Amino acid sequence: MAKLGVNIGKLSLKNPVMTASGTFGYGLEFADFIDLNELGGFIVKGTTLNPREGNDYPRMAETPSGMLNCVGLQNKGVDHFCKEIYPQLEHLDTNVIVNVSGSTLEDYVECASRINALPHVPAIELNISCPNVKAGGMAFGVTPEGAASVVKAVRQAYDKTLIVKLSPNVTSIADIAKAVEAEGADSVSLINTLMGMSIDIERRKSRLSIGTGGLSGPCVKPVALRMVWQVAQAVNIPIVGLGGIMNATDAIEFIMAGATAIEIGTANFIDPAVTIKVVNGINEWLDNHGVKDVNDIVGCLEV
Amino acid sequence: MKKYILDLRVVAVEHPREGYALLKLTNDEGALPEMVPGQFVEVKVDKTEGVFLRRPISINRICREANELWLLVHAVGEGTRTLYNMQAGDTLNCVLPLGNGFTTTHPAGNKVLLVGGGVGTAPLLAYGEYLKERGVQPSFLLGGRSAKDLLQLDLFEQVGPVYITTEDASLGEKGFVTQHSVLEAEHFDAISTCGPKPMMMAVARYAHAKGITCEASLENLMACGLGACLCCVEKNHEGHNVCVCKEGPVFNTEQLQWQN
Numbered sequence: 170m171a172k173l174g175v176n177i178g179k180l181s182l183k184n185p186v187m188t189a190s191g192t193f194g195y196g197l198e199f200a201d202f203i204d205l206n207e208l209g210g211f212i213v214k215g216t217t218l219n220p221r222e223g224n225d226y227p228r229m230a231e232t233p234s235g236m237l238n239c240v241g242l243q244n245k246g247v248d249h250f251c252k253e254i255y256p257q258l259e260h261l262d263t264n265v266i267v268n269v270s271g272s273t274l275e276d277y278v279e280c281a282s283r284i285n286a287l288p289h290v291p292a293i294e295l296n297i298s299c300p301n302v303k304a305g306g307m308a309f310g311v312t313p314e315g316a317a318s319v320v321k322a323v324r325q326a327y328d329k330t331l332i333v334k335l336s337p338n339v340t341s342i343a344d345i346a347k348a349v350e351a352e353g354a355d356s357v358s359l360i361n362t363l364m365g366m367s368i369d370i371e372r373r374k375s376r377l378s379i380g381t382g383g384l385s386g387p388c389v390k391p392v393a394l395r396m397v398w399q400v401a402q403a404v405n406i407p408i409v410g411l412g413g414i415m416n417a418t419d420a421i422e423f424i425m426a427g428a429t430a431i432e433i434g435t436a437n438f439i440d441p442a443v444t445i446k447v448v449n450g451i452n453e454w455l456d457n458h459g460v461k462d463v464n465d466i467v468g469c470l471e472v
Numbered sequence: 473m474k475k476y477i478l479d480l481r482v483v484a485v486e487h488p489r490e491g492y493a494l495l496k497l498t499n500d501e502g503a504l505p506e507m508v509p510g511q512f513v514e515v516k517v518d519k520t521e522g523v524f525l526r527r528p529i530s531i532n533r534i535c536r537e538a539n540e541l542w543l544l545v546h547a548v549g550e551g552t553r554t555l556y557n558m559q560a561g562d563t564l565n566c567v568l569p570l571g572n573g574f575t576t577t578h579p580a581g582n583k584v585l586l587v588g589g590g591v592g593t594a595p596l597l598a599y600g601e602y603l604k605e606r607g608v609q610p611s612f613l614l615g616g617r618s619a620k621d622l623l624q625l626d627l628f629e630q631v632g633p634v635y636i637t638t639e640d641a642s643l644g645e646k647g648f649v650t651q652h653s654v655l656e657a658e659h660f661d662a663i664s665t666c667g668p669k670p671m672m673m674a675v676a677r678y679a680h681a682k683g684i685t686c687e688a689s690l691e692n693l694m695a696c697g698l699g700a701c702l703c704c705v706e707k708n709h710e711g712h713n714v715c716v717c718k719e720g721p722v723f724n725t726e727q728l729q730w731q732n
Contacts, residue, residue: 194700198718201475214702222713229695229703231525236695240702243713386524438525438696439516441567442477 171455172462173448175209175429177407178330178355180264180292182209182430185463186420186448189411189434190215190268190294190334191240192385195254196261202441207448209430210264212294213254217270218280220246230367230376235386235413236435237365239377241302242270247280251287259289268334270296274322282326291329295319295354298336298361300383310336310361313348320352332409335359335400337389342396343403350404358409358432359400360393385435387413394426401427401468415443417450424451427468473569475698476505482562483540488623492591493556494532495543497564504541507531509598510573510664510689510722513543514697515555516565523551525695526567528717530595530666533627541568544594544623570697571721574599574664575687580607585660587613587649587675589667590621595689596666597624600631611635611660613652615671619643650674660684664722676725686725692716 173184188211193199196211205211223243230237244250250267258265267284271277277295284293297310297319309315320333333349335342337360346357362383367376375381393412401408410428414420415436423431436443451463460466480497488494498504514526533542547556558564574595578584584603586596593614600610610632616622619642628634635654636644645652649671655678665675666689679686694704699718707729708714 191702192696192700194698198696198698198700202477214700222711223702223705226705226713227693227703228705229693229701231523233522234524236524238695238701238703243702243705435695438701440477441475441696441698 171452171460172464173452175464175467177332177409177430178292180210180330182264184209184448185424185428185430185451186444187211187264187266187409187430187432188437188444189432190296192434192437195258196265197257199437199441203445206262207445208263210266212266212268212432213250214244215242215268215270215296215299216244216247216250216280216284217242217272218247218276220244220249225378227376227378228382230382232365232367232384232386233388235384235388237367237377237382237384238362239379239382241379242299247283251283255287255290259287264292265290266292266294266332268294268296269323270299270302272302274319277319278322278326281323285327285329292332293327293329294332294334294358295323296334296361298334298338300336300338300362300364300381310345311339313344316345317348317352320349320354324353330355332356332358334361336361337392337396338364343399346400346404350406354406356407356409357400357404358411360389360396360412363389363392385413387415389413390419394422397423397428398426398470414447415439417447417454420447420451421454421466424463424467425470427470429464429467473506473508473511475567475570477565477567478505479563480541480566482558482560482564484560485558488544489620491547491556492623493545493547493558495545495555495558495564497541497543497566498539504534504539505569507534507569508573508576509534509602510595511569511571512697512721513541513566513568514570515543517551517554520550520554523554526697527551527555528570528691528694528697530689530721531569531598532594533598533601544591546591567697571717572719574689574722575662576602578603578606578608578662581609582661583609583611583659585611585613585663587663587665587667589615589649589671591623592667592689593623593628594666596664597627597631599664600628604631611654611658613637613649613654615649615667648674650678662686665689672725673730676728676730679725680731687722688725688728689722690716690720
């Protein structure tokens with residue numbers, strides 16, 4: 170058994186495997202299939218200060234090796250999370266991380282500070298990269314200045330581990346990563362979904378209610394891997410890698426490219442028990458290759 | 473109800489009509505999980521180009537003695553065509569049981585009308601059998617464009633009276649299910665419906681006008697089937713988006729925005 174524990178800021182993970190926001194509900198939806206305590210952590214769905222209905226149906230289109238979604242951050246708001254969901258999660262022996270989103274700087278700050286008050290939520294993932302909301306969301310995440318402004322404001326209100334989730338829909342993701350590192354982010358996670366479309370030619374209409382959506386699944390993995398590798402060259406803070414991870418081999422690719430931890434997203438829809446298989450698969454690979462500690466292969470890629 | 477991921481073995485495949493496959497599945501590891509009619513299964517479609525997600529399929533029949541679960545599949549796309557071509561001995565990876573089923577609390581002696589259209593009749597067979605076993609009296613009102621769209625009629629007839637409409641008058645009364653004479657001739661205590669959405673909405677309007685409780689089983693496009701991805705939403709009566717996979721797929725139609 171290799172050593173699987175990794176650190177992200179002040180956060181200790183028992184292994185590098187987490188789940189991606191919006192693909193794992195509040196974890197409880199998966200409790201019949203896996204022991205949540207065996208995960209390094211899980212990131213609950215995007216939470217905003219006020220409740221959001223999200224976008225109209227249809228919100229999903231299957232694509233070759235992936236899917237598009239335009240859910241649009243449907244959630245019942247941060248107070249609902251604190252009162253109704255948190256009590257069901259606080260006893261868990263894993264890291265419960267909240268993905269925080271907003272439309273204005275004030276919303277981000279207020280939402281983050283309410284999460285800051287929850288003793289058993291050791292970190293937030295700041296979502297400055299949702300492609301499916303009109304105001305805020307990705308708008309903050311597509312320029313270094315915009316990204317820096319949110320991180321600066323939230324950093325003042327939030328003293329635990331701050332992970333910033335980056336958008337791939339930018340010219341230089343490394344520049345955005347450097348900007349959020351400079352404002353005190355403890356980590357960056359990448360990538361959020363790639364903006365895409367799908368058209369029903371018989372109806373001459375988009376398959377998604379708002380026209381565009383975010384692409385996820387194995388089809389985005391090569392792009393995600395390239396971006397993790399580029400960001401790893403640019404920053405010193407730990408990276409959380411995600412984008413199309415379906416199995417342990419994919420996860421190890423991200424770790425070798427420079428990710429200290431990884432998130433599994435869309436794969437949870439195909440196999441609700443995939444996360445545990447990835448934990449076991451990483452361990453097995455390390456053992457088979459005589460690697461004593463997963464940290465020894467983080468960023469080991471030689472180009 | 474606890475959910476499972478199981479590799480079920482295909483015992484037999486029948487083709488009740490052209491384009492439809494009835495998959496009879498069993499669990500070689502033990503008894504099939506507890507489940508109720510109206511719930512569904514997310515099945516994994518292997519080795520099919522263009523298919524990435526699981527396919528949600530309603531429970532057609534639960535045979536406890538034979539330890540069999542029946543799924544009725546209409547081959548309409550690449551995924552369902554692969555399912556259609558499955559053979560006895562193949563394995564189908566299933567996540568089940570998912571969602572909430574039809575009402576299980578009807579008092580014995582009540583008369584319940586089950587209204588189905590097309591392949592949407594599939595879960596009504598399981599539900600009719602369930603009701604009959606508990607002393608409730610199910611009747612079936614089944615509609616299709618033509619006689620060839622109506623499935624498993626012999627099985628429905630063993631459970632209760634069957635009333636039929638077809639648009640081309642090839643079987644039963646001509647027209648839509650909501651035009652059938654039995655709706656005027658008989659009284660029903662409750663209605664459950666599954667089929668094309670316009671049909672279900674018409675049935676819901678009929679039930680609303682008559683003051684009869686009505687529930688409908690929806691099949692919105694979904695990814696996870698677990699309430700995690702929030703893709704399969706329907707607007708409820710309060711204007712909130714609710715997941716068909718988790719809050720449904722069976723809804724009391726008064727809880728949806730279907731009255732207008």
